[in-house]
Amino acid sequence: MEGLQMExxxxxxxxxxxxxxxxxxxxxxxxxxxxxxxxxxxRIVDGKL
Numbered sequence: 001m002e003g004l005q006m007e008x009x010x011x012x013x014x015x016x017x018x019x020x021x022x023x024x025x026x027x028x029x030x031x032x033x034x035x036x037x038x039x040x041x042x043r044i045v046d047g048k049l
Contacts, residue, residue, distance in 0.1 A: 016040040 020038055023030060042049045 013040055 020035055024032075024035065037049065
């Protein structure tokens with residue numbers, strides 16, 4: 001069961017990173033440092049990470 005959980009987590013993170021790469025292509029003027037702060041586990045509270 002633990003192996004399955006690790007696999008699901010890895011796929012989720014991989015998909016998230018793929019989305020970040022798409023953002024960089026579609027919006028090339030976005031701040032690279034801000035994009036680097038993004039993480040699949042971050043939460044948005046009151047409009048802030």
